[in-house]
Structure formats: structure tokens, C-alpha cells
Amino acid sequence: MKTSPSIKTPNGFFFSVTEAAIKKPGRKDFALIFSEVESAIAGTFTTNLVKAAPVQLCMRKIASGRGQAIVVNSGNANACTGKQGMKDARDIVTISSKQLGIRMELTYICSTGVIGTPMPMQRILPAIGPLTGGLGNASFDDIAKAIMTTDTFPKITSRQIKIQGKQGTITGICKGAGMIAPNMATMLCFILTDIAIEKMTLHAALKSAIGKSFNRITIDGDMSTNDTALIMANGVLGNKPLTKNSSEFPEFQKALDELTYELSKLIVQDGEGATKLVEVVVKNAKNESDAEKAALAIANSSLVKTAIYGNDANWGRIMAAVGYSRIIFNPEKTDLFFNKVKVVRSGIMNNKDKEATDEIRKKELKITVDLHAGKASAKVLTCDLTEDYIRINAEYRT
């Protein structure tokens, strides 16, 4: 196992990666996750109306709540590829399932990469044999590497919790790094656990965790056609399956919340061209929806993000963003903080420009807006906007 020492892989899962040269040769871009036994599975998917073929396929399968294998490729999103794209996704599922000796209902498929280009099936089909045949030749870490597109580092994290006296493991990987917007991201996330959990409970737990992690991050406000988060629970730990009423369930939920939050934070840290991690907190809003709208308006503002990049404590742009977020508040009651420095008091400047500039130079910045309008709050993670974002995205297909 090549996984870093702090990362434990849950028992009963096996991995394989191979090169199918989907976008270009030279890297392992085709990967397989396999559980030794049929598992509970749950998923959440992009709300973009333009859904990639593999997303459409997974959405149909997930209703069963059962799964055993996930086939995933980078380099091509298999989106906007019409009937041929759907046939290609199905063919990969069918052939993989056959070679793995499982029912095709149990095999899921995910793709990430360029939109609108047909899948190079002439290279993918011959790679399925080596992929399924190679099970065990890779670690979960290797899968994290195989699914990278413009990511600069693989993203993996893990939690262990005691369930009925036994040590259970939950481990997740994901990829970003552009087209990151709420209601998921250009984002693939795979979470595996050996803890047994009832399928409806698993679904609810995932949905709740995603709501406060992946759905609260934004890099460029663009929502992808391919966002998928899957969690597979194979129950190899042998515990009595968790339900919402289990005494251990809150601990499971907490671990899952932490894990998805950590993964989503890694995505933002690795946002295209990002040099800073920015946490936007809007508090004392009238309701959570207002808090979220205001936080997202700030986090998506190109002017706010370029100012942060330029170490310019330009709080006026933040006030302006809250102003156009379509929430009701009183600007003259609003306070604004950069980390702990109060730069705006009751809507006007607090003469802390020097202190604010010191804060904004740091690698991590917390912007807090206190609306004094109620008791609700929301937190959104984002990053700065830099010349490198432009460079990466101007040249993505070349």
C-alpha cells in the first residue's frame, strides 16, 4: 500500500489504475474501486440540467442503494456527447461488470475532463481488461491521483470511529479544481467505509454532510455537468447496520461531516491559480437562506477575490456584494471583520486599514460580516482570483 501513514483504507476494498491515454498518453487516467462484497451505496449529483452521460446513468442506478464497483476516468467528461456518449458509458459498465463477475446494476461510472468530445472508446475498451485484472495493484491514493484534472495534488482524508467495540474506518478522496460552485463542484468524491449502515440512513447522512461542505464552496461560480459524490459502505466491519436511531449514528455523521468538510477545503486550497484560502462567514442574518446568499455573493465576486489576491483590504467591494445579493439588511448596522480586525463598524470604515492589510497578507483569511438582523449564519469557502486562473483556463484544451 502506497497510502500515506495517517490514511487508513477501510477493509474489503480493492483498487486498480491503468493508462487508457484518454486525453493524452503518459498518465494513469482510468481507475477502479471494488468492494469484495456487495455494499450499500448512496450518491448526490450535479443539479446542472446538462448532465453528463455517466451522471445520468448513476442517477438511475443509485435508487437501488446497492453497489460494488466504481469505474472512473479523467481526461474526458463524456458530457454533451448525446446518444453515443450514453452507449459508451453503458458499454464500459457492461464489460467491466462482466470481467468483475458482478451484475451490471452494481457497477457505477464517473467521468471528468473536457466536455463535448466523444470518448476515445478505441483506447478505453482495450484498457478495461488490464483495469479489472489489475485489482489490488493500487492504493486509494492512486485513485485520487488518477482522477486529477487541473488539480495540483491528490486529495484524501480519513476518520476512524469505534462502532460496537470495533474500529471502523471512513476514507474519502476527491478532485476539484475549477468549475467549482455550490450545489457541488466539478467535483468527483468517493467515500468508502467498512462500517455497516442501512442504505436510507447512508443516503441521509451523505446529503447532510454534502450540504455543509461541497455545497458551500465556490471557486468560479461555474457549476459542472459531472459533479458526483458516492459513498459505499461494505459492512466488512461486521457491526449491526447503523440506522438513524443507533446510538453510534451521531458519531458517524460527525465523522462524515468532518471528512467532507476537510475534502472540500482541500478543493478550495487547490482552486485553479489560488494563493489564499478564504472563509466567508455571514452571521446574525434574518434566516439561513439570507446568510447563504450574502456569503455566496461575496465568495463569487471577482472584485472581492482579486482584491484579496492583491492584498488590498477593499471592504467596500464586500459591502457592495452583500448589497446586490438580494437580501434585506441595513447597511448602516453592518459590521465587517478581516480575521479579528473590525474594519467596518455600523456600515462605515473603522480606521483599521493598516491592521486589515496585515491580515489580508496571510495565507488564510476569514471574512466575517455581521448583519445584526437576526440569528442565522452561513459559512462558504473560496479562494482568491489570480492571473494563473486565467492562464489555466485559457489553455485548458490545448
Add this chain to the structure above:
Amino acid sequence: MKTSPSIKTPNGFFFSVTEAAIKKPGRKDFALIFSEVESAIAGTFTTNLVKAAPVQLCMRKIASGRGQAIVVNSGNANACTGKQGMKDARDIVTISSKQLGIRMELTYICSTGVIGTPMPMQRILPAIGPLTGGLGNASFDDIAKAIMTTDTFPKITSRQIKIQGKQGTITGICKGAGMIAPNMATMLCFILTDIAIEKMTLHAALKSAIGKSFNRITIDGDMSTNDTALIMANGVLGNKPLTKNSSEFPEFQKALDELTYELSKLIVQDGEGATKLVEVVVKNAKNESDAEKAALAIANSSLVKTAIYGNDANWGRIMAAVGYSRIIFNPEKTDLFFNKVKVVRSGIMNNKDKEATDEIRKKELKITVDLHAGKASAKVLTCDLTEDYIRINAEYRT
């Protein structure tokens, strides 16, 4: 008069500019527009809930429909400046009116520049004398220069129409150049005409013209605290005031529509760091609201705009943007064009990558999305997103 030959200034208006060194010394940043007679006036303003003091003041004045002078400065937006900001705006209006010998109800005020910094009244107050005393020393063109912030060129355009046998003139100036988003822009626009027009008709004509011009442009999706468009009609032409029922009214509206469209196009061409002008047309949508939402989603997408900058005909990002615009359509019926090249046919690629790349290299690009879902359409102007946008906005206050 220093105005370029094709630009005629309407009769009965006088101009003055002076230096108040509001942000820094070295340029004429304080300007005055004055009509020799009391005029009809109409205005539209930012819908941002955080409104600059001068905007709040103008919004109260405009109800009267009467005006004679506009005082305007660049370098400071007088936004998020609280009670002091409102007092400063009032003081400038009061003193200017007194020196001009008009009632203060007839003097309007606009500001553009940095948000959140108090107005440097110690430099502004002494400059009011030279400003009002200098009337006639400047052209409308000079006002266009005085209100520039990150604009790289002044924006002025003009139309002439025959009204009751007499040649009437409508001339407008405006400034951009960042914080440009629908429902106005970081935008100041002043339109002057010597044609007499009834005040309610003037208001309706302006609102209609702005709806299809300034409200349909976007550079970065950020909406400013200071957007203001004012039109002043002094009636010096001596025609019988136009009403909606006048036979010449449609021609007046047409001229105003053309003028505001041309000005808004100039703003986008001069978008911060922009190298290309992009027209986004969504047609055959179910209704106009859908068409507008889809066009704005495309025009605001950082991924679309960086691809255009990089000469990458990455239509998948456009499809994705329409997909998350929250309209209902069938991706598999959608066609997409770069200028006249059909790159997507029925939702999938049409093998025109080479031709599309030739089109995207041009300075002006028209993206047409045909949804085949109805009969409504909408057009939005935008520009590409470049490293220079980042540079300009990362360093704006320094």
C-alpha cells in the same frame, strides 16, 4: 469646443472641469454640467441595496422631474460613508447651487471611485468656486474624461433627429469599466438633449432604452453601489414638448435606444483588461426571462470568458452555463454558433472545431444559442476575462 467633429453637443448646455485631487493630484476629476434653462430630467439608479450617498440624494430629487445642473466627481464613490457622506454630498449640492444661482432642488450629484473612503472635503470645497466659475471652459468630451476611473478611453456618442422641422440633438457620455453587471453597471451615464419632451415621457423613454442596453451588459457580474443614468432635456430647440402620442416620439425613442446601446457597447469594449467584444444571443427560448437568464449565465461565466480569451472554442462550457442557468430546455435540441459557424447541432459537436477556432480569434465574437423551445430571445454584451482584469483590480486602490 474640443469635441470630436462627429459629436454635436445639444444647444443650451455648458460645461466645466477642474482638479480637486480627490484620489490623487494630476487630473481634472471634478466636473459640472449646466443647462442655461431649467430642464426636464429623468434617471435610473443601481438596484444594489447599498447605495452611495449621491445616489440616495438623486433618487429623492428625481421625483420632481426637474433639474438644471449635475456635479460629478471621480476618485471617490462616496459610498459606505454613513451620515458624513450624506452631509458631504448635500454640502456640495448646496454650495454649487448657490454659486450657480439656482435652487438646490435643481442640482444633482454623482460620484464614482473607491468605496468606503470619506470624501476629501478639504480639497473639494475650495474647488467648487473654480468649477462653477469656469462654466464654458470645457466640452462635453472633457466631462467624459473627468469621470473616467479605470476606463482607457472617454465614451461619447450622439444622434440628430428632425423634430417639427428643426434639427434636435441627443448626446450621451458614460464611464465603465469594472463592476459592470446587469441592472446597470459601475456606470455613470449622462445624456443631454435640446429637444423638449414631457417629463413622464422622458422617464419612460430612458427606462426602456436602459432596459435593452446598460441592463444587458456584464463584465464581471459585480453590481455597483453608484450606478446612475441621467437624461436632461432642456427644450432649447423650441419644439412642442414630445409626449408618447407625438408622431415624432418613436423616432426619439429609436435614437435614444441606439445611443444607449452604443454607449453600453463602448463600456464592454473597454471592460477591464478586455481584448474581445462578445455578443451573446439566446434565441427561441420559451420566454424572454429564460432567454435573458441563459444569456447572462454564459456572459458571466469565468470559464467561458477565459476560453474566449485563450482562443479556445470550448463550447462545452457554454452548454454547462446554460445548464445551470435554471431555465428549462432540452440540451439535445440545442444548437450553438460561433458567429455563423454551427459548432453544436442537437446538443452534440458538429465537427467544426477548426472553423470555430478561426472565428474565436476575431476581435468580435457572436455566440448564438438556439434552444428550439419557443420564440423569445435576448442579447447580452460581454468581454473576455484576462490577466489584465486581475492586475487592474488587484491593484486598484494602490
